[in-house]
Amino acid sequence: MDTFLGFQINNYPQNNNPVGTVDIQEIASVIWQSKRIILLIATIVTSLAVLFGWAISSYKSEGYFQMEMSFADFKRLQTAISAPARWQDFAKTLNKEQLATIREENFRSPRQLASLIEPIYPVTRSEMKDIPNTALKNEGADISGLKISYHAATPMLAQQGVLVLGDFLRDTVILLNYRDVVRKRYTDHRGFAQKFDNDAITARYDLEQLKIKKASMQSILREYPDSARLENRQPVTITDGNERFLSPVTQLVAIETDIADKGRDLPRIIRDQKINTINLRYYEQLQDFLNKSTSGNTFLASLPTIKKALNLNQEDEIDRSVYNNISIDDLKAHALYVEKTSFIASPLLPQKATPGLLKSGSLGLILGLIIGSGLALIRYFVSKPKILPSPQPAVELTIEKVIPNLI
Structure with a gap:
């Protein structure tokens, strides 16, 4: 019993094993004593892990x-x-x-x-x-x-x-690429058909106007024969309006030149128009077939058949030209989608499965030991008698001691 400031303090004995401390030796002993049940649980979990690994x-x-x-x-x-x-x-x-x-x-x-x-x-x-x-x-x-x-x-x-x-x-x-390409080219050829038609109409009109102008100039030369003896490059002046014109012969030569140019333009336009007509027919058939296609590989293999269905005359230069251009496109498509769009090398032939039985078994063994040890420790500490904590030191106050000290 101690005295402090007149108080009598009674100290009761402390518990030597405080609550909350972990005894490693005790845990190791529990695990060793429960080794059979732990090994049994580990064996079961490992077997399940191996079976699961084999399944997946x-x-x-x-x-x-x-x-x-x-x-x-x-x-x-x-x-x-x-x-x-x-x-x-x-x-x-x-x-x-x-x-x-x-x-x-x-x-x-x-x-x-x-x-x-x-x-x-x-x-x-x-x-x-x-x-x-x-x-x-x-x-x-x-x-x-x-x-x-x-x-x-x-x-x-x-x-x-x-x-x-x-x-x-x-x-x-x-399928994706051809749907875009065929739709675009079909639309382009439809536009070209109208353009070539307008170009042909304009070329024919200009040619007719030049022929009329030529006939008028020839009429002037017949009516004024002396004008043919004028210098070809010498302008002719009209006094009233001060207009200046080239001689009728020079104008006639220029008109003949324009007629010759227009005469060459019109056949070229007609040729382009015929080529475009064949292409328009081809892409129209291509679009109809593509809309019904559900396989790109099948569609690609059908391109020669669609080309053959055009029934182009190989003796005609225009038909043969279109046929050759279509054949070139088919060769490019075959090179792109069959030869280039492919595996760089043959896919690998795997040798080992994943995750594998060894890996699954190892993980199962570790997990089984952890589960077994945990269950053994839980069982031990749950069944272990509870140790009450030591009472705190009590303080005994004596009135006889307190009053004199205070006085």
Whole structure:
């Protein structure tokens, strides 16, 4: 018992194991004593993890698809392949074996398709800093290709999925580009048809006016024969109005020259008009066929048939010229969409599955040990008797002691 300022203070004994402290040895002992139940729980969790890993494990194949485009065209392509009926239309061109190797739900979900296709940029952001000429940074296409990936249960199925997806992209791009090109060219040729018609009307009118002018000048020469002996370049002056004219012979020569020029212009206009008429007929048939097409690859393969349906005369130079130009366009399209728009190399044949049984089993073992140890510690501390905290030191006040000190 201590005394402080006249107070008698009784100190009761403290508890040597305060609440809130952790004894590592105690925890280790609990875990060691419960090692059998912990190992049992770890075994169960590891087995479940291995089974789950085996169920979700898949092989991932990747391929690099060469397809140059702007970023705006890439976003447009993403929208097109995500259209509800786009995959159904393309799936009609696949055989049963190809359809059996892929999961069609992957091609119907816009989010899933976006995860399978990634753009490849010709220059990365870090590489832009190393380019000395800033003008070169804006040259070329925004996107040089696409990285295509696909997951499947076997390596062959994963590789086949990448090939199908690449063909799906090419098929969609063909339809998108041709719909724009054919519509524009058909509209242009319709406008050219009216322009050439007006040009022909104007050329015929000008030619008729020149012929009338020529006849009038010949009449003047017959009526005034002496005018033919004037100097060709000597102007003739009319006194009343002070007008000055070239001699009738000189004017007649100029008129003949204009008639010759107009005579050459009119056949050229008629030739261009005939060429445009054939092209207009071709693009009209092309547009009608394209509106009914649901597959770009099928449409591309049908171009020679549509060209042949024009029934152009190969003995006629104009018909043969149009036929050759159409053939050149077909060759360019084949080179662009078949040879250039393709995989840079064959898609990878994966060797290992992800995440794999070893990885799943390791994670399951760690998780099982943690769960088992946690349950053992919870069980121990819940069943452990509660130790009440030691009472606080009490202060005993004695009136006899307090009053004299205060006085």
